[in-house]
Amino acid sequence: MLIIPLLVLLSLLDPVISRAHCAPGHSCDPRQRRDAGGRGGVYEHLGGAPRRRKLYCATKYHLQIHPNGKIDGSLEENNPLSIMEITAVDVGVVAIKGLFSGRYLAMNDKGRLYASEVFNKECEFVERIHELGYNTYASRHHSTEQPLPPGGGSSNKRRASAKRQWYVSINGKGRPRRGFKTRSTDKASLFLPRVLGNKDHEMVRRLRDSQNAQHHTHHHGGRSERRRRRHRARKGRGQQRGD
Template identity: 90%
Template sequence: MVMLPMLVLLGFLDLVSSRVRCAPVQACDPRQRRDAGGRGGVYEHLGGAPRRRKLYCATKYHLQIHSNGKIDGSLEEDNPFSIMEITAVDVGVVAIKGLFSGRYLAMNDKGRLYASEVFNRECEFVERIHELGYNTYASRHHSTEQPLPPGGGSSGKRRASVKRQWYVSINGKGRPRRGFKTRSTDKASLFLPRVLGNKDHEMVRRLRDSQSAHHHAHHRGERRRRRHRARKGRGRRPDD
């Protein structure tokens, strides 16, 4: 008889832990979130490793994430700030990170796109495949509540409402549009994830080489400084 309440309690705790999400201002790596089985690391059942793509908008611009936090579009085919890493953080939900800027695409509660230095809840976007073959990316946490017209499915006194989603959008001038002004059928909200070309792969290789060289140079400098401090320590004489 004692075992039954214990099993119920353990099942409830497991359900709660599996629904944990990042707090509104909490920074976390999307690939370090726990999956449905409670395991840390990548979402193995969603493919795990990030996809490297260039998001080509139907307005003929590539989405860019700059190091200074700016979001815009580029007509250039070989722009390094257009190379993205798209990582699944939940079923149908992704995080989009600029590979060269190291920043995440995000949308705030005013509908403005910005580049965040750390991953947070505003960096989560619902990815959907449009009927024309393009993808749309809607903010997971920000949208507009719109009341249904009278007789639109609510029989009570309280009128029902629907959520109008806010989409990532680049207009015909290469500028981002505010989320509440977008629709899923707008050309500015439709993106084609393009695989990287040979020049893109070459830029990625050079980036990795430069990062590796910087890492090794930093460690060599640290070792030299430690040896210098050790020699100075041995050269000192204790006070008489």
């Protein structure tokens, strides 16, 4: 008789446990924070493993994240810096990470896009699906506060409508636009998430093989060095006893 109430209690505690992974003011892996259930209508596809996509802007540029922290657009069809991992951190909210750069797309309080080495609140973007398959990505925490119209009242709904969101945007020259200059209807703010092609998958495979080789070399190199140190230590002790 106690099994069902216990399951209900655990389901209620699950969001609390998930939030505990990310204490305020500390960075964390967004995969630990996502709502794995992916509930929320059109956002059900956000649950589960990260999606690997290339974000193709309506201005004909692929969004790319550089290892040095720079954000811009590329006209190259097969550019490793354009391969992204999109991970849900909440219902309708995602983190976008450059697979090859290892950095997260972020927007600061000045509306500038940058690439962060660690995940933080500026890396959270509200993903909205628009017609023709294009998406927009708006900063979750930064926006423009607009004055309410005369006689607008003070309801929460009217206050929410007074905020103008700041969007990820790549202009016709491949440069990021400041968030406060963007609109959801601008071509520069519309992105088509493209699935990876064969050449993209090949680049990902080579990256994975390279990382595995580095890990293997580091692991076995460390073990060899430890064995050498132990051998030198035993040899030194033997010489001391002989003296």
